[in-house]
Amino acid sequence: MKNMDRMTNACILIMEGTNCEEETKIAFEKVGINAELVHLKQLTGEVPRELKRDLFEYNILMIPGGWSAGDYIRAGAIFAARIKSRLMKEIEEFVEDGNVVGGICNGFQILIELGLLPGFDGISKEPEAALTTNLNARFQCRPVYLKHVGKCTFTEKIDEGKVLQVPVAHAEGRFTFGGEDEKYLNKLIENGQIVFRYCHPDGTPAEGEFPWNPNGSLYDIAGICNPEKNVLGMMPHPERVVEGIQHADWTRTHPSLGDGRIFFESIAEFMRGNSK
Amino acid sequence: MNFEVEVRIELKPGVIDAEGETIRKSLKLLGYPVNDVKSLKVYVIGVNADSKKDAEEKIADACRRLLANPVIQNYSVKVKNARIIPENSRKRL
Numbered sequence: 001m002k003n004m005d006r007m008t009n010a011c012i013l014i015m016e017g018t019n020c021e022e023e024t025k026i027a028f029e030k031v032g033i034n035a036e037l038v039h040l041k042q043l044t045g046e047v048p049r050e051l052k053r054d055l056f057e058y059n060i061l062m063i064p065g066g067w068s069a070g071d072y073i074r075a076g077a078i079f080a081a082r083i084k085s086r087l088m089k090e091i092e093e094f095v096e097d098g099n100v101v102g103g104i105c106n107g108f109q110i111l112i113e114l115g116l117l118p119g120f121d122g123i124s125k126e127p128e129a130a131l132t133t134n135l136n137a138r139f140q141c142r143p144v145y146l147k148h149v150g151k152c153t154f155t156e157k158i159d160e161g162k163v164l165q166v167p168v169a170h171a172e173g174r175f176t177f178g179g180e181d182e183k184y185l186n187k188l189i190e191n192g193q194i195v196f197r198y199c200h201p202d203g204t205p206a207e208g209e210f211p212w213n214p215n216g217s218l219y220d221i222a223g224i225c226n227p228e229k230n231v232l233g234m235m236p237h238p239e240r241v242v243e244g245i246q247h248a249d250w251t252r253t254h255p256s257l258g259d260g261r262i263f264f265e266s267i268a269e270f271m272r273g274n275s276k
Numbered sequence: 277m278n279f280e281v282e283v284r285i286e287l288k289p290g291v292i293d294a295e296g297e298t299i300r301k302s303l304k305l306l307g308y309p310v311n312d313v314k315s316l317k318v319y320v321i322g323v324n325a326d327s328k329k330d331a332e333e334k335i336a337d338a339c340r341r342l343l344a345n346p347v348i349q350n351y352s353v354k355v356k357n358a359r360i361i362p363e364n365s366r367k368r369l
Contacts, residue, residue: 074345081342113345126340130348132291137298178348179290216292 008271010035011058013043015079020065020104020239027239027260031268033060040079044086055090059271060100063107065169065237075131075172076109083114091116092123100153100267101231105170108223108233117233118184118193119226129184131235132174135216141169143248144214144222146236147199150192152225154232157266163203164196164259165248166236168222173215173235181218188224196223196234238263278322279331280356283343286316291348319343328355 010028014021014037021037028035042053055061069078083091095101095116103111109131111117115124134140148155148162177184188194197220198206198213206212206220213220215235223234238260244250246258287293293315300313321338325331332355339351 073343077342077345084341127345127347130345132345132348133294135292135294137294174294176291176348178288216294 008033008060008268009058010060010062011038011043011053011055012036012062012064013038013040014064015040015068015082017068017070018064018066018079018106020106020237023242024062024064024104024239027242027264028060028062028267030242030261031264033264033268033271035062040082040087043090055087055094058099060102060267061091061094062101063103063110064239065105065107068106068110071106071172074109074113075170076106076111076113079106079110080113083110088114095123095226095228095231098228098230100271102154102267103233104237104239105168105173105235108235109172111231111233116231117226118188118224119228119231120184120187120191129175129177131172132176133172134170134174134214136210137171139169139171140173140214141167142211142214143167144236145199145201145203145212146196146222147203147205148195149197150194150225152195152229152232153270154225154267155195155263156270158262161203162262163199163201164238164262165201165241166238166260167240167248168214168236169240170215170235173217175217175219175221175224175235177218185219188219188221191227192229193224193227194219194221195225195232196221196236198222277325277327277358279325279328279358281321281323281331281335282354282356283319283321283335283339284316284352284354285319285339285344285349286314286351288348288350322359331355 010033012021025035038053041047143165146164148158225232241258241260243258244255247255295315296313303310323331332353335353344351
């Protein structure tokens with residue numbers, strides 16, 4: 001990476017309708033990662049020269065949650081189309097260089113629409129999966145339990161099997177392969193691409209049961225990565241629980257940190273270990 | 277020529293229609309003898325094209341690239357006759 005000191009730089013990509021960028025920035029900064037809010041147009045160059053940014057100045061690209069472009073068409077479809085039209089070559093190169101790309105909630109929907117996830121045979125031209133309307137057709141905004149079932153670059157330092165309590169806030173989070181659920185689910189499992197699954201508080205699988213699985217997601221999938229493990233998308237919001245008082249049970253359990261903190265600590269530790 | 281094209285985006289058979297099912301339940305509660313409800317999206321698009329066929333091809337391509345997710349949705353494109361849009365009726369975004 002050019003023009004870089006050893007500091008890790010995260011690019012938090014925003015456009016009209018993203019709304020979780022501030023807390024995502026704070027979460028990165030709390031673990032010592034430089035984070036900058038960057039509008040899509042700053043990367044595509046449709047801004048005055050002093051505002052232009054180069055994706056390769058960063059080593060983490062994070063797409064935050066929100067309602068980009070009002071969730072019109074399908075959640076994430078318009079943000080993805082805008083990236084495809086102006087920035088796809090850079091993103092492909094960024095991913096192929098082994099940099100890390102993350103998407104939380106709407107960010108996950110965008111990564112699916114972009115074809116970066118599941119990315120069975122590299123980046124696909126058309127989506128290979130879908131995050132569609134929750135089974136009960138309602139917006140779910142509340143804590144859920146997640147089990148960390150497989151490591152990726154982002155979660156390298158989190159123990160496998162660890163259960164985290166993290167909020168979800170989405171209406172379109174049901175992961176599916178449409179009519180080919182079984183075939184592609186096996187592929188995800190074989191490749192070790194499933195990172196988080198919805199579970200009971202004790203870590204046993206939710207098995208599709210509401211409320212533990214908030215959206216009816218296939219195989220309780222809450223987050224997946226690409227086969228190379230450097231692109232992660234997840235529906236729950238770790239950036240919303242980085243402090244103890246943000247934990248849903250904080251008055252009873254007085255945790256010093258929220259369960260989402262370990263997610264960011266893990267990225268920070270991984271990046272420190274990776275910097276030459 | 278400007279063609280008016282109607283695009284229907286619907287869920288593939290077998291994909292659960294959570295929205296349709298919720299609407300069906302609500303209609304039942306209101307006392308309507310409703311058996312099933314299918315939710316779908318319709319877009320009416322004005323497009324510049326050389327012919328009806330050209331208009332259809334252009335919009336079918338748009339469906340594959342943006343309007344539909346082929347994993348869960350089917351699309352159909354119906355081209356209506358060419359029309360002339362008065363200059364002052366065009367919305368500026």
